Amino acid sequence: MDAKGPMSQWDMFNTEISDDHMPATGMDARAAKAIVNSEAWTDAKPEMNLSSFVTTFMEPEEMELAREHILKNHIDHDMYPQLFAMERRMVKWLHKLWNGPADVEPYGAATVGSSEACMLAGLAHKWNWRQAREAAGKDATRPNMVTGGNVQIVWKKFLRYFDVEPRIVPLKPGNYRLTAEHLDKYVDENTICVVAIAGQTFTGEDDEIQEIHDWLDAYEKRTGISIPMHIDGASGGFVNPFCYPDYKWDFRLPRVQSINASGHKFGLVPPGLGWVVFRERKVFNEDLIFYVNYLGGEMPTATLNFSRNAAQIALQYYGFIRLGFEGYQRIMTRTVENSQYLRTLLLDSGYFTIMNETQRIPVVALTLKDEYKTFNEFDVSAKVRERGWVLSAYAMPPDAEQVNSLRVVVRPHLNRNVLKGLAQDIIAACEWLEQHGGNATPPELHAAHMVTPSKC
Ligand SMILES: *Cc1c(COP(=O)(O)O)cnc(C)c1O
Numbered sequence: 389m390d391a392k393g394p395m396s397q398w399d400m401f402n403t404e405i406s407d408d409h410m411p412a413t414g415m416d417a418r419a420a421k422a423i424v425n426s427e428a429w430t431d432a433k434p435e436m437n438l439s440s441f442v443t444t445f446m447e448p449e450e451m452e453l454a455r456e457h458i459l460k461n462h463i464d465h466d467m468y469p470q471l472f473a474m475e476r477r478m479v480k481w482l483h484k485l486w487n488g489p490a491d492v493e494p495y496g497a498a499t500v501g502s503s504e505a506c507m508l509a510g511l512a513h514k515w516n517w518r519q520a521r522e523a524a525g526k527d528a529t530r531p532n533m534v535t536g537g538n539v540q541i542v543w544k545k546f547l548r549y550f551d552v553e554p555r556i557v558p559l560k561p562g563n564y565r566l567t568a569e570h571l572d573k574y575v576d577e578n579t580i581c582v583v584a585i586a587g588q589t590f591t592g593e594d595d596e597i598q599e600i601h602d603w604l605d606a607y608e609k610r611t612g613i614s615i616p617m618h619i620d621g622a623s624g625g626f627v628n629p630f631c632y633p634d635y636k637w638d639f640r641l642p643r644v645q646s647i648n649a650s651g652h653k654f655g656l657v658p659p660g661l662g663w664v665v666f667r668e669r670k671v672f673n674e675d676l677i678f679y680v681n682y683l684g685g686e687m688p689t690a691t692l693n694f695s696r697n698a699a700q701i702a703l704q705y706y707g708f709i710r711l712g713f714e715g716y717q718r719i720m721t722r723t724v725e726n727s728q729y730l731r732t733l734l735l736d737s738g739y740f741t742i743m744n745e746t747q748r749i750p751v752v753a754l755t756l757k758d759e760y761k762t763f764n765e766f767d768v769s770a771k772v773r774e775r776g777w778v779l780s781a782y783a784m785p786p787d788a789e790q791v792n793s794l795r796v797v798v799r800p801h802l803n804r805n806v807l808k809g810l811a812q813d814i815i816a817a818c819e820w821l822e823q824h825g826g827n828a829t830p831p832e833l834h835a836a837h838m839v840t841p842s843k844c
Contacts, residue, residue: 432778438796438810439780441589441623441653445801447710453702454658460698462498463689465682471698474705481708482665485629486621486638486647495672496665497691498651498701502622503542504692505648505664508676509618510546512646512666513581515673516616526577534574535583536566537785538590540622543583552580558787564588564743566595568603575607581616581645586624586637590784590793591744592751594624594637601641616645616671623749625649625663626656630717631724632748645671651704654720654749656711656800661700719800723750726807727798733811739818743793750798755791760822765792767826771817777810 400419405411405427414420434444446454457471465472475498483494499505514531521528532553535543539556547554555574557566566584575582582604584595601617608614619637621628626649628637638644644667651661666672672690679686711719727750734740734754743753756765769781784791798807 433776435801436776437778438799438802439778441650441797441799443652443656443658444799445656446658450658450703450706453706454699457699457702458697462696462698462701463694465680465687468698471701475701478701478704478708479663479665482625482649482663483639485713486625486665488639488665488667492668494665495669496663498704499648499662499664499691500660500693500696501652501662502540502620502648502650503545503662505662506542506618506620507546507550507692508664508672508690509646509648509666510543510552510581510583511550511676512672513616513618514550514552515675516671517578517580519673519675530578531580532576532578533580533583534571536585536588536595537787538564538566538585538588538595539583540585540589540620543620553578555579559785561784561788561791564591564784564788565593565746566600568596568599571600571603571607575604575615577611577613579613579615581618583618583620586619586621586628587749587751589623590795591753592623592749592795592797593744593746594628594748597637597644598641601643604643615643617641617643619644619647621647622650622662623653626651626654626716627720627724627749630713630720639667651700654723654800655704656707656716656719657700657703660697661704720750723798723800723802726750726802726804727752727796729804730796730798730807730811733808734814737811737815737818739815740794743791752796752798754794756794756818760818763818763821763826764828765794766828767821768794768814768817770828771821771826772810772813775813777813779814 400415400423403415405423437444460468460471462468462471478498479496480494483496488494497508499508510533517531518528530553532555533547534555534557536557537559544554546552557570557574565588582600584597584600586594586597588595597619604615604617624637625647628635638647646664646666648662648664649655651657651663652659655661677688677690680689727747731742731752734752735742739756739760740754741757743755744751765781769779772779780795782793783789784793
């Protein structure tokens with residue numbers, strides 16, 4: 389304890405932290421901590437933020453483990469070769485979990501999140517496409533990528549940042565998934581890959597992965613053009629293998645060349661971890677790999693970030709060995725069951741129509757029935773916020789903009805009592821709004837997440 393003792397916290401109460409310059413002098417550690425925490429008091433409680441897919445529960449041992457590894461920079465493989473070995477091992481485990489072929493060298497990496505993982509996969513497909521085009525003496529200047537209008541924002545970033553033409557198949561009311569139906573209007577010889585989602589952010593559904601795969605097979609037979617698939621399994625990558633082992637969404641489909649998943653979503657690690665895994669080493673184009681000195685040898689590095697915290701790697705490894713396949717299976721199965729429990733309570737209230745008929749991941753996506761005209765999904769979200777719950781409400785992407793969604797991500801830390809209380813709060817909010825009317829409008833922010841479908 390320092391000279392001022394515990395009273396120093398009180399001494400800081402009339403100190404205002406400036407908006408525009410850093411404090412000239414410091415303060416007592418306890419006072420600084422108290423101010424940081426108090427500035428964040430009005431933020432959401434992470435456990436009640438059900439608009440997010442990201443982990444908000446840790447075992448005490450995980451807290452300790454995080455503290456023990458937080459000062460390690462993972463990229464210093466020379467210094468922390470054992471943590472690097474854990475990463476390599478987990479890439480192999482994921483390749484196997486996602487049914488990669490046994491006779492190949494798997495390749496992949498831990499990333500900061502699925503965003504970095506998606507960018508790496510997108511770059512690999514762009515490079516592979518360009519090399520093949522150049523080798524065939526064809527024009528290689530106009531790459532495009534095909535996805536559904538339900539893609540997460542990262543793909544729109546990838547397309548813009550890396551100069552790939554977006555070919556986004558619009559949604560329609562009642563169908564919020566990419567299917568093979570309109571692919572013939574979007575796919576051509578310049579398509580670097582088709583991205584299909586396992587566990588999409590809007591409704592929690594999977595795209596029609598098998599159907600798209602088979603359509604691309606037929607397309608190749610017809611045209612000689614072979615187009616790879618990337619699966620965005622940010623959420624589904626840690627749900628499908630455990631809940632639906634017979635469902636083929638992964639490397640069992642030969643066209644699936646790369647898969648990403650968020651370790652910090654249903655991988656159960658706190659924020660800061662994603663994974664990208666390639667079907668085999670050669671899919672990750674050699675031109676994208678840099679070699680650094682490592683223990684007297686050469687070690688490939690192929691991530692967008694250089695420095696990163698090693699704690700999440702240790703925590704993912706902890707999760708895998710602590711829970712094992714059986715543990716993840718138990719947790720994911722119960723969580724999906726819990727989402728069905730919540731869904732039933734909400735549907736029984738009579739206010740809502742379900743949006744995710746083909747549910748895979750534990751998400752409840754609802755839309756208010758047409759008969760409720762005096763309030764909308766944004767009002768319900770705002771009203772339950774009074775109780776501390778954060779639920780997302782948004783207008784769906786084109787061409788389903790007229791549909792608003794109210795979405796609850798049921799994460800593994802939520803038990804039945806909590807979900808029952810949540811259902812009661814949502815229903816009470818609807819009853820109140822039915823009497824008093826609402827006035828919320830879609831926040832501008834959501835419009836910015838949308839991308840107009842490309843003209844093609
Ligand atoms: C969350 C998510 C992303 C982005 O992942 P981060 O881990 O947040 O970077 C990409 N795609 C889908 C389908 C997602 O759910």
